[in-house]
Amino acid sequence: MKSNLLVRCLKAGFVGLILLLLYAPILLLAVYSFNSVDNIGGWGDLSLVHYQKLFGDPVILSMIGNTVLLAVVAAALSTVLGTAGALGMYYCKKRLKTTMQLMNQIPVVNAEIVTALALTITFVAVGIGKSWFTLIIGHMVICTPFVVLSVIPKLKQMDGSLYEAALDLGASPFKALMKIVLPQIIPGVISGFMLAITLSLDDYIVTVYTRPTGFETISTYVFNATMKGNAHTAKTLSSFWALTTIIFVIIVLFVVISNLAGRRNKEESR
Amino acid sequence: MKLPRFSRKTLGIPYAVFLVFFVIIPMLVIVFYAFTTGVKDPETGAESFSFSFSNFLRFFSDPTKLSTIVYSLVIALVTTVCCLLIAYPVAYILARSRLKKKFVILMLFVLPMWINFVLRVNALREIFNLLSLAPALESLTSANYFKTIFGMVYDFLPFMILPLYTTIMKIDQSLYEASADLGGSALVTFTRVTLPLSMPGIMSGVTMVFLPSMTNYVVSDMLGNAKVTIIGKFIYEYFGNDWHMGSMVALVLLVVVFLSSWLSGGFKADENVRGTNL
Numbered sequence: 001m002k003s004n005l006l007v008r009c010l011k012a013g014f015v016g017l018i019l020l021l022l023y024a025p026i027l028l029l030a031v032y033s034f035n036s037v038d039n040i041g042g043w044g045d046l047s048l049v050h051y052q053k054l055f056g057d058p059v060i061l062s063m064i065g066n067t068v069l070l071a072v073v074a075a076a077l078s079t080v081l082g083t084a085g086a087l088g089m090y091y092c093k094k095r096l097k098t099t100m101q102l103m104n105q106i107p108v109v110n111a112e113i114v115t116a117l118a119l120t121i122t123f124v125a126v127g128i129g130k131s132w133f134t135l136i137i138g139h140m141v142i143c144t145p146f147v148v149l150s151v152i153p154k155l156k157q158m159d160g161s162l163y164e165a166a167l168d169l170g171a172s173p174f175k176a177l178m179k180i181v182l183p184q185i186i187p188g189v190i191s192g193f194m195l196a197i198t199l200s201l202d203d204y205i206v207t208v209y210t211r212p213t214g215f216e217t218i219s220t221y222v223f224n225a226t227m228k229g230n231a232h233t234a235k236t237l238s239s240f241w242a243l244t245t246i247i248f249v250i251i252v253l254f255v256v257i258s259n260l261a262g263r264r265n266k267e268e269s270r
Numbered sequence: 271m272k273l274p275r276f277s278r279k280t281l282g283i284p285y286a287v288f289l290v291f292f293v294i295i296p297m298l299v300i301v302f303y304a305f306t307t308g309v310k311d312p313e314t315g316a317e318s319f320s321f322s323f324s325n326f327l328r329f330f331s332d333p334t335k336l337s338t339i340v341y342s343l344v345i346a347l348v349t350t351v352c353c354l355l356i357a358y359p360v361a362y363i364l365a366r367s368r369l370k371k372k373f374v375i376l377m378l379f380v381l382p383m384w385i386n387f388v389l390r391v392n393a394l395r396e397i398f399n400l401l402s403l404a405p406a407l408e409s410l411t412s413a414n415y416f417k418t419i420f421g422m423v424y425d426f427l428p429f430m431i432l433p434l435y436t437t438i439m440k441i442d443q444s445l446y447e448a449s450a451d452l453g454g455s456a457l458v459t460f461t462r463v464t465l466p467l468s469m470p471g472i473m474s475g476v477t478m479v480f481l482p483s484m485t486n487y488v489v490s491d492m493l494g495n496a497k498v499t500i501i502g503k504f505i506y507e508y509f510g511n512d513w514h515m516g517s518m519v520a521l522v523l524l525v526v527v528f529l530s531s532w533l534s535g536g537f538k539a540d541e542n543v544r545g546t547n548l
Binding site: 024025029040084085089120201202251 | 520
């Protein structure tokens with residue numbers, strides 16, 4: 001019994017230690033985001049100066065806006081394209097289905113930089129200049145396959161005869177699709193959309209290669225600021241502490257709320 | 271002309287077209303560029319291509335390039351092994367614990383993944399600045415390599431934990447009991463039952479970590495003081511001046527990816543490697 005307890009303590013200690021290491025950098029920035037000093041290591045007074053800097057800098061605010069707008073547009077388009085694609089793929093003949101699945105898998109397994117380079121060279125070769133169009137296409141290429149991968153399992157779980165029943169009862173194929181199939185796969189569609197949002201928000205490499213000139217997202221802006229800091233970006237470095245903290249809090253809230261909502265749903269359905 | 275009747279199959283057409291135009295054709299363009307060299311006509315600016323293997327020969331006969339490739343492979347290997355050594359026990363402990371709230375702990379491991387990746391690396395950079403060891407030590411190149419590998423492990427760890435957790439969860443509990451009943455010790459059960467059955471998870475975790483740690487130059491640039499070059503960085507460098515060489519490096523990476531996914535059976539086309547469908 002005693003050794004059992006020891007093993008359990010060791011296990012908990014190991015998991016706890018790894019978690020601590022994972023969170024230490026983020027928590028350190030969170031603590032310092034409320035401090036008045038400009039470099040980590042010093043210690044000043046409690047202050048919101050970094051938040052003021054963050055919200056007072058139009059350049060930073062516009063790049064945050066860009067990031068969110070790009071993610072929402074790219075994820076929405078990917079979700080529509082991917083959901084329709086998954087449906088089409090699921091119902092077509094075996095050989096075509098396998099081909100589509102293989103093509104879908106290419107951007108998933110491929111290195112992002114290869115995808116980015118291939119797209120960019122192709123765009124230039126056919127004479128399409130870098131613009132919002134190329135940027136959104138780039139993000140769709142990395143997001144859509146994951147939407148498809150989220151929707152396919154839901155289609156597999158679905159009872160196919162319901163669709164047939166709807167047709168027999170006189171529904172048009174389109175209506176049957178919207179009223180019968182879509183409600184059943186909607187959890188997969190939603191999780192595909194969320195995945196697409198996070199992939200797009202996180203992306204650095206594809207964005208850098210396909211963006212129009214002067215377009216900055218959080219990823220590109222922070223990378224440039226830390227790597228080749230000029231006078232303006234050097235001053236903004238500490239506002240990233242505030243930004244990291246805000247994003248962290250939003251994520252924690254989101255996870256807690258969705259877990260609570262999920263639990264309530266489960267209890268209601270019982 | 272009559273429009274084809276609406277059917278479920280037709281819904282796939284837009285995506286099929288999208289895939290051909292923005293996935294297949296770009297890959298073919300890469301192959302084309304990798305095997306050609308281009309000469310720009312100074313007057314018209316049009317490029318004339320000629321078929322050649324010179325990109326390969328030029329790249330693989332350059333000793334500095336070769337040594338960088340070796341370094342990059344070693345970095346990726348060390349990163350992958352570290353991730354595996356940390357992630358496997360974590361996934362195993364979580365998957366086999368009887369805690370009711372183990373899902374919450376798993377979420378804690380995944381949660382940092384949703385913070386912007388560059389911001390996360392920046393947080394780590396700030397920590398390293400704070401800890402910045404003795405200046406003499408800091409100037410060593412090995413410090414840059416250490417920081418790069420640490421950063422990659424830090425960033426890619428969730429990609430290793432998730433597939434491992436899901437595969438270990440799927441292992442039938444009764445197999446453990448059967449092994450114990452047949453006299454297998456804990457160690458034997460682990461090496462003969464758990465480990466072989468979690469191989470698919472290990473393979474998909476390894477591919478999820480190994481490839482980015484060869485190509486994602488954001489981490490190596492930000493943490494290695496831009497002194498650590500990995501294979502992905504070559505493509506970035508060639509992008510400015512020589513697309514043929516860039517495409518050649520990309521093609522090599524492409525072949526590596528396809529070989530490794532083929533070997534690990536990663537082309538099970540419905541596998542969601544990001545594993546968020548828990």
